[in-house]
Amino acid sequence: MTGTTPYRTYLSEQQIPTAWYNLRADMPEKPEPMRLPNGAVATHTDLTPVFADALIDQELDDDTAYFEIPEPVREMYKVYRPSPLCRAYNLERALGTPAHIYYKFEGNNTSGSHKLNSALAQAYYAAAQGLTNITTETGAGQWGTALAEAAAHYGLDLDVFMVKCSYEQKPFRRNIMETFGATVTPSPSTTTEAGRKILAAHPDSSGSLGTAISEAVERALHVPENRGRYQLGSVLNQVVLHQSVIGLESYEALRVIGEYPDIVIGCAGGGSNLGGLIAPFMRDKLCGERPDTRFIAVEPASCPSLTRGRYAYDFADTGQTCPLCKMYTLGNGFIPSSDHAGGLRYHGMSPIVSKLKHDGYLEAVAVRQTDVFEAGEKFAKLETILPAPESSHAILAAIREAEKCRETGEAKTILFGLTGTGYFDMVAYDKYNRGEMSDHVPSDEELEAGFATIPSIPGVQ
Amino acid sequence: MTGTTPYRTYLSEQQIPTAWYNLRADMPEKPEPMRLPNGAVATHTDLTPVFADALIDQELDDDTAYFEIPEPVREMYKVYRPSPLCRAYNLERALGTPAHIYYKFEGNNTSGSHKLNSALAQAYYAAAQGLTNITTETGAGQWGTALAEAAAHYGLDLDVFMVKCSYEQKPFRRNIMETFGATVTPSPSTTTEAGRKILAAHPDSSGSLGTAISEAVERALHVPENRGRYQLGSVLNQVVLHQSVIGLESYEALRVIGEYPDIVIGCAGGGSNLGGLIAPFMRDKLCGERPDTRFIAVEPASCPSLTRGRYAYDFADTGQTCPLCKMYTLGNGFIPSSDHAGGLRYHGMSPIVSKLKHDGYLEAVAVRQTDVFEAGEKFAKLETILPAPESSHAILAAIREAEKCRETGEAKTILFGLTGTGYFDMVAYDKYNRGEMSDHVPSDEELEAGFATIPSIPGVQ
CATH class of the missing domain: 3.40.50.1100 (Rossmann fold)
Structure with missing residues (x-):
C-alpha cells in the first residue's frame, strides 16, 4: 500500500x-549586528555578564x-x-x-519539542565554563521544560521565571520543570527589582514574556562570584x-x-x-x-x-x-x-x-x-x-x-x-x-x- | 564514550x-479456559454478542x-x-x-503508551466486520486515548465510560479522547441500567473500573442491529x-x-x-x-x-x-x-x-x-x-x-x-x-x- x-x-x-x-556564513548580506541602546555594536565584552563565553562566540560569528x-x-x-x-x-x-x-x-x-536541541548546548557550555546557575523565562513552557532537563543533566541550578498567567493556567508545565529540579517563580515576582517595579505599578499584572526576561536577566547578574548566566530559547x-x-x-x-x-x-x-x-x-x-x-x-x-x-x-x-x-x-x-x-x-x-x-x-x-x-x-x-x-x-x-x-x-x-x-x-x-x-x-x-x-x-x- | x-x-x-x-501455543500447560457463572466453558457463541468475531477466534485459540x-x-x-x-x-x-x-x-x-498496539487491532477487526460502534471503559486513560485514536482511524463511533473520579481529576485525558472524536461519559452514569442501579444505591459514587466495564458492555449490547461491540485494553x-x-x-x-x-x-x-x-x-x-x-x-x-x-x-x-x-x-x-x-x-x-x-x-x-x-x-x-x-x-x-x-x-x-x-x-x-x-x-x-x-x-x- x-x-x-x-x-x-x-x-x-x-x-x-x-x-x-551557521547559515550566516553563506548569506550574501549578513544580518544586522546586535546593538546597545546608544547605537554602538554590542561586543563580546558587553555580553559577557549575560551569556556564557562560548555562546557569545557563536552569537557574534557571521563567518x-x-x-x-x-x-x-x-x-x-x-x-x-x-x-x-x-x-x-x-x-x-x-x-x-x-x-x-x-x-x-x-x-x-x-x-516534547525541538527546544531541547539548544537547551542541551546552552547548559553544557555554562557547565563547561564552571558556572553554577542559569536562569531563563518561559511562557508556553516548552523552553522551560527543555532547559530544566538540560540543567538536570549537566548539574546546574536553574531558575525559571514563568509568565504568571501561564504559571496559573498550566500547573503541569510547572510541575514537570520542578520534577527535573528547576525552581519556578511566577513573574512578575517580588524576588527581583524588575518584578517589584512592575508589581508596584500594576499589582494585578498577569505577567508578560518581556517582564519575565527582565527578571531572569537580573537574577543571573546577581549570582555570587559571577557564576550565573541567562539563557534564551529562540531569536x-x-x-x-x-x-x-x-x-x-x-x-x-x-x-x-x-x-x-x-x-x-x-x-x-x-x-x-x-x-x-x-x-x-x-x-x-x-x-x-x-x-x-x-x-x-x-x-x-x-x-x-x-x-x-x-x-x-x-x-x-x-x-x-x-x-x-x-x-x-x-x-x-x-x-x-x-x-x-x-x-x-x-x-x-x-x-x-x-x-x-x-x-x-x-x-x-x-x-x-x-x-x-x-x-x-x-x-x-x-x-x-x-x-x-x-x-x-x-x-x-x-x-x-x-x-x-x-x-x-x-x-x-x-x-x-x-x-x-x-x-x-x-x-x-x-x-x-x-x-x-x-x-x-x-x-x-x-x-x-x-x-x-x-x-x-x-x-x- | x-x-x-x-x-x-x-x-x-x-x-x-x-x-x-501466541505464547499459549508453546505453553506445556494451557491457561484455564474462560467460564460462564454456571461453570460451563465459554464458547464462541457465548462471546459473539460482546466481542468481534475475529477477536473471539484469537481469544479461544490455545494452539x-x-x-x-x-x-x-x-x-x-x-x-x-x-x-x-x-x-x-x-x-x-x-x-x-x-x-x-x-x-x-x-x-x-x-x-503515549503501548495500548495503541491492541487498540488498532481491535478497532480494525470491528470495522472489517461491518460494525459501527465500539465501547470501552477507561481509568487512568491510556487505553481510552489509544482506542479513541484507533476508532478515529477506522471510522468507528466510540463510547468511553470513564471512571468518574478520573473524569474529574484528569480533564485533559477526557479532552484528548474528545479531540479524537470519542464520546466520553463519566461512570456511573444515568445512561445505562447498570449505572442507574449504582447511582440509586450510591448517589455519590465516584465510580470504579468494574462499574465502567458493566456500563460499556451494556451500551455495546444495545447498539441497534447488533452492530456494537465492547473492547478491553488488557487481561x-x-x-x-x-x-x-x-x-x-x-x-x-x-x-x-x-x-x-x-x-x-x-x-x-x-x-x-x-x-x-x-x-x-x-x-x-x-x-x-x-x-x-x-x-x-x-x-x-x-x-x-x-x-x-x-x-x-x-x-x-x-x-x-x-x-x-x-x-x-x-x-x-x-x-x-x-x-x-x-x-x-x-x-x-x-x-x-x-x-x-x-x-x-x-x-x-x-x-x-x-x-x-x-x-x-x-x-x-x-x-x-x-x-x-x-x-x-x-x-x-x-x-x-x-x-x-x-x-x-x-x-x-x-x-x-x-x-x-x-x-x-x-x-x-x-x-x-x-x-x-x-x-x-x-x-x-x-x-x-x-x-x-x-x-x-x-x-x-
Whole structure:
C-alpha cells in the first residue's frame, strides 16, 4: 500500500551531525549586528555578564560555517536523536494530493519539542565554563521544560521565571520543570527589582514574556562570584545555529530517500525552529544550486511580525534591558491577544530569519487560530500524533500547499517542521472543540500602538 | 564514550512483525479456559454478542502459534513502529553497574503508551466486520486515548465510560479522547441500567473500573442491529497476543545488537504489556533453549494480585456481568487504595501471566509507590524520558537488579518495558515532589474482604 519510502526514516546514530551549520556564513548580506541602546555594536565584552563565553562566540560569528558539536552534547543528542523524518502518507491519501508530504518530528523527547536541541548546548557550555546557575523565562513552557532537563543533566541550578498567567493556567508545565529540579517563580515576582517595579505599578499584572526576561536577566547578574548566566530559547543567532541539527538531519534523510523539497515550511515565533530547519536548504538556494526552493514562515494572524511588522532595531524584551536587534517587530510594547493559545507570541523575530525575509528569500503567511486547530485535529486523526498548536501552523500551510498540488496535478515535495506535541495544550484543544475559540486579528490602530514602542537609535536605521 | 551498541536501535519498517505470536501455543500447560457463572466453558457463541468475531477466534485459540497481522493494521503500525530499543547508558553510568540495561520504549506515539498496539487491532477487526460502534471503559486513560485514536482511524463511533473520579481529576485525558472524536461519559452514569442501579444505591459514587466495564458492555449490547461491540485494553488473551509485537521487536533488535536478556522485567496491571514483552523470550525458556532467563512481574504493593492474591476463577468485572477467568485475583470486590496513582489498579491478572506465575516460570515482586516515583524521577533526569508511573514500577525493579550486579560484578543483560510517558500524571508527580504521597499496603483483613467476593463455581476449582 505504500511506496518505497518508509513512513519513518531514522538515520543511524553515526549520522547525527558532528557540527552545527551557521547559515550566516553563506548569506550574501549578513544580518544586522546586535546593538546597545546608544547605537554602538554590542561586543563580546558587553555580553559577557549575560551569556556564557562560548555562546557569545557563536552569537557574534557571521563567518564560521560550522561549529563542532561538543562530544557531551552529541552524547545527549544520541538519547533522542536522530529524530524521525516522517512521510505523511495518511494525510496525502486523505487530501487526494499527488504531493509528497514529509515532516521532521521533534516531539519525540520528554520536553516534547525541538527546544531541547539548544537547551542541551546552552547548559553544557555554562557547565563547561564552571558556572553554577542559569536562569531563563518561559511562557508556553516548552523552553522551560527543555532547559530544566538540560540543567538536570549537566548539574546546574536553574531558575525559571514563568509568565504568571501561564504559571496559573498550566500547573503541569510547572510541575514537570520542578520534577527535573528547576525552581519556578511566577513573574512578575517580588524576588527581583524588575518584578517589584512592575508589581508596584500594576499589582494585578498577569505577567508578560518581556517582564519575565527582565527578571531572569537580573537574577543571573546577581549570582555570587559571577557564576550565573541567562539563557534564551529562540531569536538569538546561537539558537538558530543549534537548531540547524533539525535541518541537517532532514537534508541527509531526504538524500537517503532520494528526494529534495520544493517547499520548506516552518512555524515562526522567535524563528529558531524555522531558521534551523531551513538552514541547509537555504544554503543551496543562496549559492544558486537550488534557486527555486520556496521557504514559508507561518505565523499567527494575532501576532504577525513578519507579515505586518516593521523591519527595524528593537529591544528583545519589553523591559528594554536587553540589547537591540534589527528584525521584523511589532514593537516591544506589543501584547498579543490573550485569546491566542500556545507560543508564537513574541513581538520580534530572529534577525537571521528577518534578513532572509527582507531580502526576498523567504515568504511569510499569517494564519487564523481556528484554522490552525482544525488542521491540527485533522492531522492528529490521520497521523496519530497530537501536534502542539505552534506546529499546527506549519501543518495548515503544508495542507494548503498540498491542496494546490491537487488542483495543478504537480507532485511537489513538501517538508515541514513538526516541532512538538500538544499534551500540555489540552485546554486550548478543549476550547476549540467547544467552539469557544476566537480569532483575534489586531487592528491597524493596535499595531500602530505597538510600533510606537520601537525606539529610535541615534545615527542608526 | 559509548560502546558499539547505539543508544537507540531502530529496526526498519520491513522488520515490523508480520504476525503476532501466541505464547499459549508453546505453553506445556494451557491457561484455564474462560467460564460462564454456571461453570460451563465459554464458547464462541457465548462471546459473539460482546466481542468481534475475529477477536473471539484469537481469544479461544490455545494452539495456533502465529496470527497474521492484517495489512491495514500493519500499515498503521508503520506510523509509530518499530518502537526504539534503548540502551540506558546514562542510568548504567549513574548506578556504576556492569549490567547492560535495555528498555523497549512504547511511549513514542500520541496515545503515549503501548495500548495503541491492541487498540488498532481491535478497532480494525470491528470495522472489517461491518460494525459501527465500539465501547470501552477507561481509568487512568491510556487505553481510552489509544482506542479513541484507533476508532478515529477506522471510522468507528466510540463510547468511553470513564471512571468518574478520573473524569474529574484528569480533564485533559477526557479532552484528548474528545479531540479524537470519542464520546466520553463519566461512570456511573444515568445512561445505562447498570449505572442507574449504582447511582440509586450510591448517589455519590465516584465510580470504579468494574462499574465502567458493566456500563460499556451494556451500551455495546444495545447498539441497534447488533452492530456494537465492547473492547478491553488488557487481561484478555487477545490483548496479550497483540502486545507480542513488543516482545518480537525487542527480540529481533537484541539479536541485531548481539545480546540476549538474562532478566526480562515488566510492570503488571492486567498483564498485557508484560505478557507481550516476555512472549518470545518465554518461548525460549519453555522449550528449553534458554532455561535460565528470569522473568519479573512488578506490581504495586497497594494492589498485589500476583504476590498476595489467590489463583482462582473470578469475574473480570466488579459488576459480575462478564465471564470468569482463572487468574491471580484479589477478588472482584477489592478496591485498591485511592492513594495509588496511575493504572495497575486491577483486581485480577491476565490468565496467561497468572498461569506462568503459578507454574513457576515467572517471578513477581510488589513495590511501594514512593519508591516507584523516586526511581521514575531518577530515570527522567538521566534518560530525559518522563515515565508513566506504571512504567516506573519496571524501572525500579531494573535498577534493583542492576545494583545487585554492581555488588556481584556480573555484567547481566536486563531488558524492561517502558510502557509509556507520564505527561498526564503530573498531579501525582507533584504530590510526590511535595512529600505528600503515601504508601498504602492493604492489611490481611482488607485482603480477606476482597477474597470473600471471589465466587465459588459449582464443580470447578
